[in-house]
Structure formats: structure tokens, C-alpha cells
Amino acid sequence: MEYNPTIVSFLCNWCSYTGADLAGTSRMKYASNIRVIRVMCSGRIDPTFVLKAFTEGADGVLLCGCHPGDCHYHEGNYKCLRRFHLLQKYLDQMGVDKKRIRLEWISASEGKEFAELANEFSETIKKLGKSNIKEEMKVEDKKSPESAVHRPARMGLQSTVES
Amino acid sequence: MEKTRIGVYVCWCGTNIAMMVDVEAVAKEMESRQNVVLARTYKYMCSDPGQDMVIRDIKEHKLNRVVIAACSPRIHENTFRKALENAGLNPYMLQMANIREQNSWVHSDRIEATRKAKSLVAGAVSRVNHHQPLNKREVPVNPASLIIGGGISGITAALELADAGKRVYLVEKESELGGIAAMLDLTSPHFYSISDSLKTLIRRIEVHQNIKVYMDSQVKQINGYVGNFNGEIKIGNKKVKNIDFGNIVVATGLKPIKPETIENYGYGVFSEVITSLDFEQVLKKGSVLNAYGIKPKNVAIIHCVGSRNEDYKPYCSRTCCMTALKYANMIRSALPEANVYQMYADMRAYGKHCEELYADTSGKNVLFLMYDQREGMPIIEKDAIGPGVLIKFNERLSGEDIEVPAELVILMTAMESGKDAKSISQMTGTSLDANGFFIEKHPKLDPVSTTTDGVYVVGSCQSPKNIPESVSQARAATANILATIAKGYVEVEVITAEVNEDICCGCQFCIQVCPYGANNYDQRKAVSSVNEALCKGCGTCGSACPSGAISTRHFTDKQILSQIEGIMAEVGSG
Amino acid sequence: MSTRINPDFKNELTHFGKDEWNECYHCGNCTAICPLSKDGFLFPRKDLRAIQMGLQDKLDASLEPWLCYYCGECSETCPRDANPAELMMTLRRYLTSRYDKSGLAKLFYTNHIWEYVVLGLMFLAIVVAFLVFLPLKTDAALMVNESGGVMINSLVEGINAERFIGIIEYGDWTMAIVIALLLVSNIVVMFYKSVLSENGIRIPFSSYFTEAWQLVWNFATQSRFSKCDDKQYWIGHLLLMTGYTIMFILVVVFLPLFQIETVEPWWHWQRLLGYYATFGILFFLTIVTIKRLQKRDVKLKYSHPSDWIFIVMLALTTISGILVHIFRLQGMVAATYYTYVIHLAILVPMLMVEVPFSKWSHLAYRPFAIYFARLKTVAAEVEKEKSHKELVPAVGS
Structure with missing residues (x-):
């Protein structure tokens, strides 16, 4: 059977999340492996969130914001874009295929575009197959508990659920 | 510390959700999660009994x-937040x-969807x-409005x-x-x-002491x-005026497209071809003549010039059918x-007395000829044997x-949004x-508000509209504004940034990224601070902060990271 | 090729009957409900559209009006009361005037005073001709046969029975030939407009013969009429048509056997056929007259002057014919002679005006229209088969 990946998606509240809702109200069908997390602005998408998603076992991470110039907060999407490029570079150096992370602009009226993007990205990730980041993290954890996590609290790589 | 007790409610939404998602299985799965006290399903959570169930459970x-x-x-986030509030719980304890x-x-796969x-x-x-309890902030409302x-x-x-006694600043780009x-x-x-009615209204505006x-x-x-x-208002070419106001009504309207862009209609090539707004000027002069001053024997009115056409404007321009019947x-x-x-x-003759006008006009020896946009629009050429086109x-x-000869052709041009x-x-x-x-907040239930509080969009700037629709919308928006002014205060965003001064290293990255200038540097303490009145809670500063000192309420790192964990956790299948 | 529309055209049509063309909003219910409207020959909506737009050539070429038998179902269904059935009737009148190149049909339809004038002049001409050239004998009272009946052929001064029959037969045949020539020339026009002038249609030569039975069959049975939902009109019309055809054949072809000096017994074939014809004509004529006056049936609600002229002329012909018969049996010589003259003076103008130039021409146009429509259908089928063969080459070849 074909591998069914898990994709975590961060959508900004004003454009992309509304666009995704529009895909719903328009009953457009798309891949069911997208799990959406809502943030107020794409500028809020901390690289840590992306890394966290990968270490928790996500096979791909999709980031969406307003089109350039349309940001509800004027320029949050530009900040996101800059971080995205750096993050891609970082992931590449860490041996993660940079195709596993993608940033696209989806406006509040682009329900169709969101559905198409979801399907397309899902196909890309299916082709790349399962991400082994989570497994490797475990191995490294065993080898040296300190070295794997440089900024434990900040990177959020430890469980946040207080037990 | 009080023990965390979570109630989970899964809505059927009639069949909307229940048909594709096994809601019972979802609720059952959640029962075993940490801190979850109960998990229930209900047909319509947003209904009164649904909300009452939540309130009862919170108390019991x-x-x-x-x-x-x-x-x-x-x-429905606000609906349920109110329910929590009614039960005596802080509304932000909801997700x-x-x-x-x-x-x-x-x-479309029920197992996957579940x-x-x-x-x-x-x-x-x-x-x-x-989640942390957050307290709403109230700020006074400036009763002036910008239109x-x-x-x-x-x-x-x-x-x-x-007329309600409130100050109004009306900005018009034309003269x-x-x-x-x-x-x-x-x-x-x-x-x-x-024009008669408008003249009266404009005169009232000009002399109104509040406008x-x-x-x-x-x-x-x-x-x-x-x-x-x-x-900031730029008046004429140079003068800039600074004004304060509490609400904004956007009523920028629309404008006709340039019919020259649709070549087959020959606008600008044949003088016989004019637009509907050109024809209004002809009518205002009191007689129907073409550009050559001749009474036309054949008058053609072409509908959907650029409207309902994927190559130009895919939408209906709303008013042209009735206007065309008026012309006839x-x-x-x-x-x-x-x-x-x-x-x-x-x-398209929907609306009060519109179908009647259509029926009446079709009895007046007006020939209705139908064309199919998908098979190409009408083409206008010079008439080889007649005087016109x-x-x-x-x-x-x-x-x-x-082929239809005509000495006067009226193009019912599509309308597009204003360039500003x-x-x-x-x-x-x-x-x-x-x-x-412009996109309204909700196409049906909140048709004049926008996602930005205090900004209203009325009339044709949100889609082509006729006069009664535009007037209704303008009045709806003013009713909303007057209600806010009457209340005297508005509740503003509680989702703002806050600085943990103990961790802040004073790097001032947050100040650089803030689009609102809401972050300040406290020289004495050598840390950043947030002006909550200016902060809109985008959270960009939080992502930029290298020490994790600044965070956005309700969207904290902890909250989002734990959501990722929850989403990625193994779930039972089926 | 595109057609220039002519919105004034519909004004030309107003004299032919219906004069309001705006109500229709083209829902197509009329075409859908019509039991006769079939692929290739769809009506009445398309014809109404052609009128609204003034597509005169298209209308001139159309056979559809003749394929409609006016059951009225479309007008009853019409949500806008546009009365498409009456429209088809109007078109039949219009087409009759278009096939006739003399312009008389158009004159009679658009200005019926002229029809009265022509009918009246012909009436007078025949009466005068009889009184001058074939006057009643002075000793006509003797011309009674052994059974007491009038010897109808021996009433004219200086002309014996054989000669008299010869003259009347000569007149009959002349009239029949003139009418036939006029009708044939009109049908040629119809054929040219509806079949020949249509581009890209090639009628297989053999089909002219293989389909010819349609002409006789449809003329004799009016089987197409029987497909309308209300069968009563078909039966009534069949009575009228057979009655009239029998009478026509009797007086033109078999005149020497029909108009005889002796009185045959009532069960003789010649008398029985005559009675059947009289009954058939009068029965239907009476019903139609009553219904036209009642204006309840859609079909007979709207009467054009030409409809009434036809009914009145036919009724007068039949009544005068009955009177001739009665007077002859009663031995009333003078009465027989004068009613005979009047009978001819009504019959001849009726045939000369009504058959080639007015309502009655449908006796020829309907069967021919069905025949032409059939030819076009055959041509279309052949064309379809050919293109199908070209598209799908035979497997294995």
C-alpha cells in the first residue's frame, strides 16, 4: 500500500485559514493528510514550530500566508519568507530534503488554490516517502542526550505536557 | 494549583460532520487523554441546548x-466563548x-477523515x-467616523x-x-x-455642521x-491633514471597464458605439440621437460587455439588465x-418590480436576441449597405x-472595483x-463588517450593487457604528504580546520587526516593553525573539508546540 | 452565411391572421407538447422565432406549417398565451400567398374585399352566360321523364342532352386543368424554396419514386392528422374530404353517368355516393360553423375572413346542389334550371378562387409538404450513413 504521509500546516488566520475554510464551504476535495494549525500571522511561524513538527514525525510542513502586500499586519508574510529561506538552508544542511517544507501565499478567496496546493504537496511528500527525522532523533538521544538538543527549552523538542 | 479538567465536545453539525466523521469514536478516543474529564457528542453544539450542555458540565x-x-x-468561536463566560469560566479557556x-x-474517505x-x-x-485566562480590555470610542x-x-x-449628531469626515477623490x-x-x-434626489442629499451634506x-x-x-x-488625508496635490476617528466606512464603489479592451465591439472605432454611461448623458439631453446627431432607426443594446466572461470579468455586474430594459x-x-x-x-430580472419591467418591456415590440458568450461575443462591423454598423x-x-443593422449601439459595460x-x-x-x-466578514450574517473591527465595507465596493442595496448597506453600517458609539467603549484585542523582563536580553529585534511600533526599549531596565494599545497580536516579535522573552498571548510557543505534539500523537484507527 | 434580420417583416404578416409576436419567451413547451413535431422538423417555436427576427427566406422555405394540423395543444400549454397554433395557421396563409406568383392569393388574404368582388363577378358572368347562351327552353315544362323527374340535360333552347353534357364536361375539364396547372406551378415554387434551394442537401433520385406513395396515402387517409390527440377532427375532416373528393370525381370524370335524364332508384350507387358526399360535407361544415361561432376550441377560436368565405361558399354550393336534386325529383322544371345555374355560379368561382389562391389549396400542399419532408429526411439519413462510414472504416478491410 502507498505510504500515507502526515503533513502539518501552519495557516495565517486572515488569509490562508479563511481560504482553507472557503475550500470547505465550496466542498472541494483534497488530501486528508493535512493537519492545520492556526496562527494569527505567518510572521508568527517560528522555525521551532517547523522543527518540532518534523521531530514529532511529520513528513512535510506547509506554511501559508497572505499574498505580498495583503498581510493583515502589513508585513508579517515578508518576515515569514525570510525565515523560510534560512530554514530551508538549515534543513538542507541537516540532511532533510528541503522539498519537505513549502511556503505559499493563499488569499481568503483562494479556496480552490488551497485545495490544489494541498493535493500537490501531498503528492510531493508521498514521492519523498517517510521522513526518518523522528527515528534518528531517538538514536541520537540514546547516544548522547545533551548533544541532540542544543536549546532544549526554546526549541521545544522536549515534551511540553507537564506530567 | 487547580487541577486541569477538560471537557471535550464533538459536534455532529446535523449530518455535515457526522456523515464523514465517526464523532462517537472521536469522543471515545479523547476520554482517555490526559486531564480529559468527559467527552460528549451532540447534534448541534452551537444550538441553545448544545451550549447549555457545556455550561451545565462546567458547573457540575x-x-x-x-x-x-x-x-x-x-x-462560532465567539459563540462558545460567550457560553464559557456564562458558565463563569474565562472565555479564553476554549480551544x-x-x-x-x-x-x-x-x-471523502470516512476512515481517513475520522x-x-x-x-x-x-x-x-x-x-x-x-491556555491562560485573559481579560478583555475596554477602550473608549472616538465618535467621529471616516467615510x-x-x-x-x-x-x-x-x-x-x-444626523445622529456624530462628526463625519467624508473623503472623495473626485471634485x-x-x-x-x-x-x-x-x-x-x-x-x-x-439626480433630483441626489442634489438634495448633496446640498444637505455641504451645509451639515457635523460633516x-x-x-x-x-x-x-x-x-x-x-x-x-x-x-492622514492628502487634500489636492500637497496638503496633508491628520484626523482622528473611531470607525471607518469604506464606500469606494466601482467603475466601468474600458470597453476598448474588447476589440470586437469596436468602441472608439465606430462613433455609433457608445457605453451605457455615455447614453445616460444622451438621455439627460432629452432626445435620443447618435453621435452624428441622427435619430437612429435601429438601436442595439448589447448586454454583458465584459461581464460573466472568464476572459474579462467572470461575475455579473448586477445592474445592467435592468438598465438596458430602462433604455428600451x-x-x-x-x-x-x-x-x-x-x-x-x-x-436577469430578479428583485422587486424587476420581472414586471421585463414583462412590460417585452410587450413593447422590443426584440430580445440571445447570444452565447462561450461561442464568441457579437462582432461589430461597418454596414456595407446601410448607414450604421x-x-x-x-x-x-x-x-x-x-446580422443586425444599427445606427446606435449601447454597450452595457461591466463594472470593476475602483482603482484605489x-x-x-x-x-x-x-x-x-x-x-x-472587498470581502465582508460573513457573506450572509455579517455583510457590512470586515475582519478588521471598526472597518465597514458598504455598497458597490464589495460587489456591484443597485441603489437600494447600497443605501441599505450604508444604513446597516451606520447602525452598527452608532451602536458602538452609544456603548461608549469597545473591547479590543486581548491577544497581544507581553515581555518576560527576566529573560529579555535587550537585543531589540522585536522593535525592528513590529509593524505598529508597539514595542519600546526601556533604557533604564535595558529590556523591551509592549504598548498594548498599539499591539495587534500578530506574534511576529515572538518568532523573532532569540531568548523567548516576548510571547503573544493565546498563541504562546508552549500552546502551539503542544498542539503540534497533540496532532502528531498516535491515534487509534477506525 | 449570416442573415440580415428584418424586424419590419412581422408587420407584413399581420394581415394573415395573428398580429402579436412579442409574448413568446421561447420556453419551448409548444414544441415539446406537439405530437407531430419531430427531429429535423421542429415547430412551432422556431417558426415564431423566425417571424420575430424577420428571417423571411427561412420561413419561405419551411415545410413545418403544413406538417401541423392545428390541434391547438401548443396554445393550451403556452404559459404566455402566445397562441402558437394560430401562428402556424397564419404561416399557412402566408405561405399560400408566397407560392402563388400571380399575387392574387396575397391580394385575397390581405384584402378580402377583392375576394368578394372576384367571386361576385364570376357569379354574374356564369349567370349571364347561361341566360344568354344556354337559356331555358320555352317548352321546358315537357321535359319530365316517366318517373316524374326533370330531364336536366334537355332544358336548354336548341341544344340536345348529349350536346349539353358535352358543354358542361368541357367546362369542367377546362376548370380542372386550370386549377391543376396553377396548383402544380405553386407546388413547383414550394419544391424549389423548401428542397432545391437548401444548400448541401442531395436527394437520392430513387427516393422520389420510393416515397411517392406518401402523396396518395396522406391525401387519402390524412394519417398525420390522426396523430393529433383529438381524433374527432380527423374523422370529421376525413368525412368532408372524402365527400368532396367523391363529388368532384362524379361531376368532373363521371359527369355523363352522374348527371342523367332518368331518375335511378335511391339505392343506386350513383345516388348513394351523392348522398354520402352531401352528408359528409354538411355534417362537418355544420360542426365547424357552430364551433367557430362558439369560439371555445382553441382550433376554431380565431376565424380569418378567408375561413368564413370558404365555409359560406361550400355551404351555398351544397345547399344549391341539394335544391337542384329536390326540384328535379319533384319535376319542377324551371326551379331545377335556375337553381342549377346558381349552383354552378357558386361552385365554379369557389373552386377557381379557393383551390389555387386560398384556404383550399392545402389539399395539395399538405400531402406534398409531407412528401418533400420525407425526401429531406431520406437525404439526411443517407448523408449521415455516408459520414458514419467515412468515420468508421469497416473492421477487417
């Missing part, structure tokens, strides 16, 4: 966190999981553990507010008030003179938030012997290729749809 089971898996939080718009409606629903709800449960656009919508809104309505002779379907009109002016900048906006009547009474042709793609197309109801719509949407933080029209 001492719940202090609630997760509701239902529709998009953009629709919603969107299992309708982003799950049941977009997937699995996804479990993940999303698990994420919400995990997140809600870290952008002096068309019929803007005029109506200005007079409504001013005259009235907008498109001022260019019209009579209205359809009743043939009233709109300040800025002609030939443009809004250059808008800052602030609901109740406390501040803006005007021409019939001015030239009883003339042949009047309506070349239409579909007649020839309009060639395939007539759908007969199936024949025909883009800049105003950016200044006000509102969105435009794919056609460049």
Missing part, C-alpha cells in the same frame, strides 16, 4: 478547559478543532492544557451619522459628490430621477484600532418607430447566424476577493 463537573470540535472557529470546513467537507478528526481534536486537547467615497453609499452613511449615481438620468425599474467633506482627496495612511483610528423604454417613448434590440446572454452573431434561440480598492484594503487591513472587491 468543575471543568476549567473546554475543547469543541465543530465548524471553523471563524464562525476549537475545525472538523467541518477543514475535514468533513473536504474529504483519523484526521482525532488528530485535530487531540491537538486541541493538548493545547488547551496551556471613504462620496457616492450614494458614502453620502447615505455620512448623513445618517451626522464632485454622487459617484456613479450622479451620472444616471433615471433609475430602473421605476424611472425615478435620481467635513474633503474633495479631490485621498486617504494616505490609517493607523490605530477600532474606536481609536488616526489617518426610454427609446420606445422617444422614437416610437425605431427597432430596439436587446442582445443578451441571460436576462452591423452586429454579427449566432442567435441562440433560432440557431441562426444573423487595493491601497485602501491594505491601509484598513481588509481583504479583496479574486475580482478586487
